[in-house]
Amino acid sequence: MSDSAIELSGVGKKYRFFSLDNIHLKLPEGQIMGLIGPNGAGKSTTIRILMGLVHQDTGHVRVLGFRMPAEQVAAKWDIGFVSEDMRLYESMTLGWHMNFIQSIYPNWDPAYAQLLLKRFGVRAEQKIKGLSHGQRVKAMLLLVLARKPKLLVLDEPTTGLDPVARHEILRELTNVMADDGRSVLFSSHNTQDVEQISDQITFIDRGRIIDSMDKEMYLDRWRRLRLEAPLGIELPALPGIVDVRQEGRLAIATANAFVPDLANAYERAGVRVQRIESMTLEEIFVANVEHSREEVGA
Amino acid sequence: MRGSVVRGLILKDWRLQRAQIICSLCGGAFALALVQWGGETPIVVGGVWFFVALILVGHTLPLLGIINERKKQHLAFLMSLPVSYIQYTTAKLVANVVLFLIPWLTLVSAAVMLIEIRGVVPPGAIPVVLILALLPFVGFSLITGAVLVGETEGWGLAANVFCSSTYGLVWYFLTRIPGLMAHATGPSPVWNSTALIILAGECALITLLLGLTYFLQSRKRDFV
Secondary structure (H helix, E strand, O other): OOOEEEEEEEEEEEOOOOEEEEEEEEEEOOOEEEEEOOOOOOHHHHHHHHOOOEOOOEEEEEEOOEEEOOOHHHHHOOEEEEEOOOOOOOOOEHHHHHHHHHHHOOOOOHHHHHHHHHHHOOOOOOEHHHOOHHHHHHHHHHHHHOOOOOEEEEEOOOOOOOHHHHHHHHHHHHHHOOOOOOEEEEEEOOHHHHHHHOOEEEEEEOOEEEEEEEHHHHHHHOEEEEEEOOOOOOOOOOOOEEEEEEEOOEEEEEEOOOOHHHHHHHHHOOOEEEEEEEOOHHHHHHHHHHHHHHHHHO | OOOOHHHHHHHHHHHHHHHHHHHHHHHHHHHHHHHHOOOHHHHHHHHHHHHHHHHHHHHHHHHHHHHHHHHOOOHHHHHOOOOOHHHHHHHHHHHHHHHHHHHHHHHHHHHHHHHHHHOOOOHHHHHHHHHHHHHHHHHHHHHHHHHHHHOOHHHHHHHHHHHHHHHHHHHHHHOOOHHHHOOOOOOOOOOOHHHHHHHHHHHHHHHHHHHHHHHHHHOOOEOO
């Protein structure tokens, strides 16, 4: 049995106007991974492949130790999947959906379901068509969480939610993670949401994984250096610097593998390092995507 | 103990579609009652409404139960359950055929019994009634296949229009077959080779359409 909840290796899928290329992704059990990418980057396609809903053209996919898509039925007993483009039956009540899911899943926990109803502020007798967008997302999360899956796959669940609803959902996800065995893959283009709950971050753009590592490692390694280069001194090209923007004597260098020696190297070249700044995940994401696009374009 | 997901999906369709089934049963029952009134106009109007009830349920079941599920994005929710696409197809085919058969069998059996018992329509018409009643079943199978395999409302509507415009033509040609109509006004049903061949042909077409649907679905690779 594998100790990875999700393992994609060399996965590819070609469409007419989009292709997913050579995707390698590994989510260890008990971890939360944020999958961040701009719209159309391939997040949903990747998730559909790992759910067995779309067959990959190349590569191998294992989820909870099961080969996908061949063993998707066995795997999906322990996967809770919520997607932004997923809808419940509008003419039926939330209670009807709860009964439907309970009739299928032996792990359904009625007490926990009742607790979630209270926490999320939704009522079982409410028809889905009478719920707001935020309440519908909460209803779907309730249906998934109350069956206690080992793996949660959430495809942009917070898209379109107001800040309060987003906060409630993220808080519940954090609570769910108190169960150490549970793994979560959380896709979003909202880096703030991902930053709050993820252990690992994967950036995807134009069908390629451009970076994947521990969240803390990202925050440690990425730095912005504000530099001042006296007239006649050229900024040296240093390893680990992925972007330099210069206006007159002032420059901003972005490092994706920052070590204190980098600042020393600038100083040795006659460039004054004014300030070294930490970067937010959003800034890291944007810099990463731009750097990756420049590399591909070069 | 893990529940049967296919059974759960079939029961789910029953709960979602039962109002429609009950409506079609009421409509068909009203049409049959009208026929029992006797006289040319009630028989013609009641007969037409009877077939319209069968056609309506046969056409709307796949459109509401299959296309709506995709159009209204319920399919992603269903496919997140522990079910493969071929199991989903099995559940859809079984649920739709059973849901269609409930009003179809009830109404057609009632029509045959009323013809036998009340005699408002001559019993010799029973083979013709059965042959005509199987046409909406063929239409239902074609539309079900079109919406499941084609996956779009466009395919469903195209199949719907094709069937709706074909019924009249097929009825016209069927009623021009001498071996079939010669005994239609007789005192008892005559199951001659013409009637049996047409009935067998309709049943074979239904089986072929549903089988082909299942086969084509089993070859698909992408589902949502």
